[in-house]
Amino acid sequence: MSGAATYPRRWRRPPQIVRDRRWRIALQIAILVYLVLAIGSVEVNWARVHDGLERGQRFAMGFLQPDFTSRWRDISQGLVESLTMTLTSTVVGVAISVPIGIGAARNLAPRGIYYLCRGIIAVSRALQEIIIAIFFVAMFGFGPLAGFLTLSFATIGFISKLLADDIEEIDEAQAEAIRAIGASWWQLVNYAVQPQVMPRLIGLSLYRLDINFRESAVIGIVGAGGIGATLNTAIDRYEYDSAGAVLLIIIVIVMVAEYGSSYLRTFLQ
Amino acid sequence: MNGITHYSQVWSFRSGRARLMLWGGWLALVALFAWCWQVMTRDTIWFFVADAPRQAADIGNRMVPPRWSYMAELWAPLWDTINIATLGTIGGVIMAVPVAFLAARNTTPSAHVLRPAALFIIVTSRSINSLIWALLLVAIIGPGLLAGIVAIALRSIGFVGKLLYEAIEESDARQIEAVTATGASGAQVVSYGIVPQIMPAFWGIAVFRWDINIRESTILGLVGAGGIGLKLQASLNVLAWSQVSVILLLILATVVLSEWVSARMRHAII
Numbered sequence: 001m002s003g004a005a006t007y008p009r010r011w012r013r014p015p016q017i018v019r020d021r022r023w024r025i026a027l028q029i030a031i032l033v034y035l036v037l038a039i040g041s042v043e044v045n046w047a048r049v050h051d052g053l054e055r056g057q058r059f060a061m062g063f064l065q066p067d068f069t070s071r072w073r074d075i076s077q078g079l080v081e082s083l084t085m086t087l088t089s090t091v092v093g094v095a096i097s098v099p100i101g102i103g104a105a106r107n108l109a110p111r112g113i114y115y116l117c118r119g120i121i122a123v124s125r126a127l128q129e130i131i132i133a134i135f136f137v138a139m140f141g142f143g144p145l146a147g148f149l150t151l152s153f154a155t156i157g158f159i160s161k162l163l164a165d166d167i168e169e170i171d172e173a174q175a176e177a178i179r180a181i182g183a184s185w186w187q188l189v190n191y192a193v194q195p196q197v198m199p200r201l202i203g204l205s206l207y208r209l210d211i212n213f214r215e216s217a218v219i220g221i222v223g224a225g226g227i228g229a230t231l232n233t234a235i236d237r238y239e240y241d242s243a244g245a246v247l248l249i250i251i252v253i254v255m256v257a258e259y260g261s262s263y264l265r266t267f268l269q
Numbered sequence: 270m271n272g273i274t275h276y277s278q279v280w281s282f283r284s285g286r287a288r289l290m291l292w293g294g295w296l297a298l299v300a301l302f303a304w305c306w307q308v309m310t311r312d313t314i315w316f317f318v319a320d321a322p323r324q325a326a327d328i329g330n331r332m333v334p335p336r337w338s339y340m341a342e343l344w345a346p347l348w349d350t351i352n353i354a355t356l357g358t359i360g361g362v363i364m365a366v367p368v369a370f371l372a373a374r375n376t377t378p379s380a381h382v383l384r385p386a387a388l389f390i391i392v393t394s395r396s397i398n399s400l401i402w403a404l405l406l407v408a409i410i411g412p413g414l415l416a417g418i419v420a421i422a423l424r425s426i427g428f429v430g431k432l433l434y435e436a437i438e439e440s441d442a443r444q445i446e447a448v449t450a451t452g453a454s455g456a457q458v459v460s461y462g463i464v465p466q467i468m469p470a471f472w473g474i475a476v477f478r479w480d481i482n483i484r485e486s487t488i489l490g491l492v493g494a495g496g497i498g499l500k501l502q503a504s505l506n507v508l509a510w511s512q513v514s515v516i517l518l519l520i521l522a523t524v525v526l527s528e529w530v531s532a533r534m535r536h537a538i539i
Contacts, residue, residue, distance in 0.1 A: 013461075038352040042418070048411040056409040084305035091302045126521055130400065130488050134505065139324045141317030144309045191282075218398045221492065231401065235408050243405075247397065254396035 055238075062240030063247065071234065071242040078230035079249065081144040082216040085226055089148045090209045093155025098201075100156060101163030102189065107175075108167060117160070124157025133219040144225030151212045151219075158211070162204050163197065170196045206261035213257060217250050331510035339512045343500060343519055350496035350523070353417040353489065354482040360418065361425025362475050368426060369433035375445075376437055376463065387430070394427030399485045403494040417494035421482050428481070429474055436470040437463060472538045480531035487520045 018024045068075070103109045104117035132153055136146040170193060178192040220228020227246060234243040283291065370376045372387035402420035410416055440463055448462035490498020497516060504512040 013465075034355075038356055041348065041352060042356070042414045044415050045411060045413065049415070052410040059405065059409060080308060084309040087305045088302060088309060091298070126524065128484065128488055130491065131517065131520075135328070138328060139321040141314055143313055145313045145318065148309060214396065214398060218400050221400060221404065228401070232404065235404055238408070247401075251393055251396045255392055258392075 059240040063244035065241060066245035066248050067241035068245045074230050075246060078227035082226035085144045085147045085151060085216050086209060086213045089151035090155060090205060090212050093152040094159055094205050097156050097159035097163060101160040104160055104164035105167035121157050121161045124153055129154045129215050129219055130222060133222050133224040137223045142223045147216060147219050147224035147226050150224055151215060155208055158208055159204055163201060166197050166200050167193055203265045206264055210257045210261055214254060328510055332514040335514040335518065336511040337515065339515050343497060346497040346500050349414055350486050353414060353421055353486040353496050354479060357418045357421025358425055358479045358482050360422035362429055365426045365429035365433060368430040369437060372430060372434040373437035391427045391430045394423055399424035400492060403489045404492045407493045412493035414495040417486060417489045417496060420489060420494060421486055425478050429478055432474045433471060436467045440466040469538055473535050476531045476534045480527050483527040484524050
């Protein structure tokens, strides 16, 4: 009787993530303290921001009325560099990734080679493209060759890792069947592994082509050639209409690449 | 009895036509590669390229031993870097949530006007790298942490928005229908029917983006947007390679640590 009276009449939604009430309050206080500290340490020069708003407006106008013509020579040269860099680095990167990816698959490679290849992948993935670009520019001089090397290096880590993970997840029954007829290691890779991972490898290569183009727009900022260098120059000269044109070109190419590669992937699979 | 003698006695992987097309495809790729290579290296100065191993050895020699005493100057920029990533992620997520609800097919109020607009915001944000956002914002609102935070936030909208609207579209329609059947208003349907379903995905995406943002905010200083990248730029400008190696090691440690934290948090959530 009395138990029913104290039973809550209204339903309250139970918490989903942190279920203990004390932990929840402690977490909320910790987040609040962090936010106060963090926002307190951000110094903002509001006068400068206010000045900048007018410039931001001009940039928005430049974006709406892009100027493709007056700097077309620079833009087209940057674009050609970016596109050629993207293609060559993807081809070379994928070509190097395939043996490394096979070496980093535990079910195909002996232990020593496995650790070596996983080490190469870890090094390639740990460093940012832009930092690698700084080093390659320092070594090979300014220009698209440094960018090509940077993107190839970054491609190796990406493709090898995903390829190796994919090879480790293949259907063992097919490999077993090929092994049972007395196939050598090469024949095993060619007839049991390759048909299973090929569609995914092609998909990954197309995806990486897309990523490499986006990255090629960035590494130009540190001198590795491509459209990023053109963009950097345009912004440094406060030519917002040319910068807007470059950004629009980048957005359009990325969109085309994204839709094109997703279409190609469904077509190939 | 004699019908099958014309079959080839040797089994081959592909038919002749498929093999021909495959070879043609490879040939086209090689030709395209060769042409691109020629265009790309037209202006390359091969003297510098030949000189590269010597340059590499030189830089390597200057980088070791790292100047550990420089570490004392790096803690404040590191704190700034983490703040850029965290505040930027929070800002990006706050802006991404309404965009995601507008972009999802099952929650968008107008499929012909607002949905394409939301998708355009997502694509624009995703196709421009955070470094380019930072470059623009430094020119507009001046160098400093604020430019970095806004750059990270703008870049995060696309990533978080895309993954979140996919999660909303994949939510279970029966639960939403059950909530609707009780006579709930539109806001109540979202709050009781959709939000509980996407909550784990939401936190997972936010933490994952935070991890990426830590990585990206370490280099934003290269264009003047604050954080540890400023110190990197300063050291590179004076060719102080022994300081550069300290900074790179610190960045590497931060990235590895943030990856570990985000992996643990995602594991706890999902």
